[in-house]
Amino acid sequence: MTIPSLTLNDGLELPAIGLGTYKLTGQDGIDSIVSALHAGYRLIDSATLYGNEVEVGQAIVESGIPREEIIVTTKLPGSGHGFDETMAAFESSRRALGLDVIDLYLIHWPNPSVNRYLDSWEAMVELQQDGLARSIGVCNFTEEFLNRIIDASGVVPSVNQIELHPYFPQAQMRAVHAQLGIQTESWSPLGKDDKIRQEQLITDLAAKKNITPAQLILQWHVQLGTIPLPKSADPDRQRSNLDCFDHTLSDEEMASISSLERGRLWGGDPNTHEEL
Numbered sequence: 001m002t003i004p005s006l007t008l009n010d011g012l013e014l015p016a017i018g019l020g021t022y023k024l025t026g027q028d029g030i031d032s033i034v035s036a037l038h039a040g041y042r043l044i045d046s047a048t049l050y051g052n053e054v055e056v057g058q059a060i061v062e063s064g065i066p067r068e069e070i071i072v073t074t075k076l077p078g079s080g081h082g083f084d085e086t087m088a089a090f091e092s093s094r095r096a097l098g099l100d101v102i103d104l105y106l107i108h109w110p111n112p113s114v115n116r117y118l119d120s121w122e123a124m125v126e127l128q129q130d131g132l133a134r135s136i137g138v139c140n141f142t143e144e145f146l147n148r149i150i151d152a153s154g155v156v157p158s159v160n161q162i163e164l165h166p167y168f169p170q171a172q173m174r175a176v177h178a179q180l181g182i183q184t185e186s187w188s189p190l191g192k193d194d195k196i197r198q199e200q201l202i203t204d205l206a207a208k209k210n211i212t213p214a215q216l217i218l219q220w221h222v223q224l225g226t227i228p229l230p231k232s233a234d235p236d237r238q239r240s241n242l243d244c245f246d247h248t249l250s251d252e253e254m255a256s257i258s259s260l261e262r263g264r265l266w267g268g269d270p271n272t273h274e275e276l
């Protein structure tokens, strides 16, 4: 299966869907990531906080797929904010992954009370200039935090990875991203548990289109222009989640899915919440 790609503001091509890897650890985690790579995933979303960078590196080797075909994302943990701390955290991620270059390096959370994301961003700009990170971005940044790092550095993040699913379509942040030229990535794109997949509106529409609720939700992400990062440990679900590019939803169907909006489900408010 060929996955379409999107071009980031720094020229890096990103597959239009990726594999979430939270909780994919140990040998089972390696096996799941290998099966996803064999199914066709070429964007892997990891993080230092997930404790699975070694597994991601190992899975790439075991898959036999050329390294340069795979976009590896990892994230600076909240405990690593600051210029020197970011450099050290990046080096430690590179070692754990066993890679010379990290394709996409993201700040995992702004950690507003520490207020050192500006220093972290400065370090990340240097890492990109030195060719050690091909692309740099953030997660869970508000419009205010985005503008601060852009004003200070003149460098616009390529990606902002945010909680986004039918309960939290994030129309305002998507509009901000469109204006600034930032690609939106959706975390917990399926809503993590099965509540959204079991919504009557979702099951009815999926049945009408003869697709699964997960495929319907992922198609909605694709048509919004966001990159969903569904996590699945199951080879069949991994494969079926990739089939979300050909079931065009009408404007009315898109709007009806977005009408499920009720607010964030899982993440804290980035204005106040701290992450490790």
Ligand SMILES: NC(=O)C1=CN([C@@H]2O[C@H](COP(=O)(O)OP(=O)(O)OC[C@H]3O[C@@H](n4cnc5c(N)ncnc54)[C@H](OP(=O)(O)O)[C@@H]3O)[C@@H](O)[C@H]2O)C=CC1
Binding pocket: 019, 020, 021, 022, 023, 045, 046, 108, 139, 140, 161, 162, 186, 187, 188, 189, 190, 191, 192, 193, 212, 214, 215, 229, 230, 231, 232, 233, 234, 237, 238, 240, 241
């Ligand atoms: N930047 C950030 O702050 C954050 C980033 N993330 C990233 O986003 C990724 C995805 O988010 P996550 O919270 O894992 O939640 P998801 O919305 O991806 O949901 C994952 C759950 O859905 C199940 N599932 C997947 N596909 C199907 C399917 N076709 N049918 C039925 N069930 C399915 C999985 O079970 P099974 O494995 O058994 O298939 C798993 O329980 C994370 O793994 C991580 O990479 C997540 C949170 C925060």
